[in-house]
Amino acid sequence: MSVAATGTIDPMHQFQINPLVGNLDGSPFVFTNSALWMLIVLALIFLFMLGGMKRQLVPGRWQVAVEGMTGFVESMVTTSIGPEGRKFIPWVFTVFMFFLFGNLLGVMPLALAGAQPFTVTSQFTVTSTMAIMSFAIVLITGFWRHKHRFFTLFIPHGTPMLLLPLVFVIELLSFMVRPFSLGLRPFVAMIAGHILVEVFGNFVIQGINAGGAVGPAISLLSFVFIVGVMSLELLVCAIQAYVFALLTSLYINDAVNLH
């Protein structure tokens, strides 16, 4: 981790999962840093929601923030699914809040307070679990509502009979790829941003260590670059949470309304 000691940059170290209780080789109960940070995300969401659910007639600032979140998700779901989409709001809201808080907690400068920061959404297991659950909801809803007619999802209107088998296979493939692309997107976006910040953060230290006239200048340039990248990262955190929730509601719309 320390650049001065080894001389090389190790940007993947921050994504390592370390056991806090038990060990990773076959112990039945392992409590890792990933699990710890997921619990912290859960606690933060719980506290955030608890502060705003007082149902006052004249809302305070906190209640306005919480109602803004719920209203945002509700309008997103109802515009993409329609009035029937209201029963899917809990899941879309869960996904949105989990990714928003997980992403934002990952870029917080918690190392200054002595904590070893860890981004839960930078693990493919976490994001793909959320993606598979979204996909399972799509499949269950689709087959529950439409039975075998759900397969007409793969046949666009007005397809010529000759092209039907080819179009069916292509649509089926693009449908089956959805959970992978859904889970891959937040994971890679987070990992890329963190690696970029880590590499340029090491450039700052290496530039100071190098000394001379050029070293501090490179450090200063890297530092200015990091400030820009971090503000972009804050935007990306929100956009990735929004995109995941939006795509989830669009996929559910396919299952509910069949085109």
Next chain:
Amino acid sequence: MDLTSAKVIGAGLAAIGVGAAAIGVGNVFGSFLESAIRNPAAADGQQGRLYIGFAAAELLGLIAFAVAMIILFVIH
């Protein structure tokens, strides 16, 4: 050519895909802005589609990045 240099060259080649995705993302936002200035009243209603297009264009760049990372850190 030994494996290490081949890996580094391969990762560099994979990074070209990220630049291609940058063109795509710029295209999405540029086209949106162009038409949003022509008809600002209709722009707010298309924000969802804007982000769907952004996500689709960005995903391919992210996959290129993932390929570069796999080449660098997974292949020994």
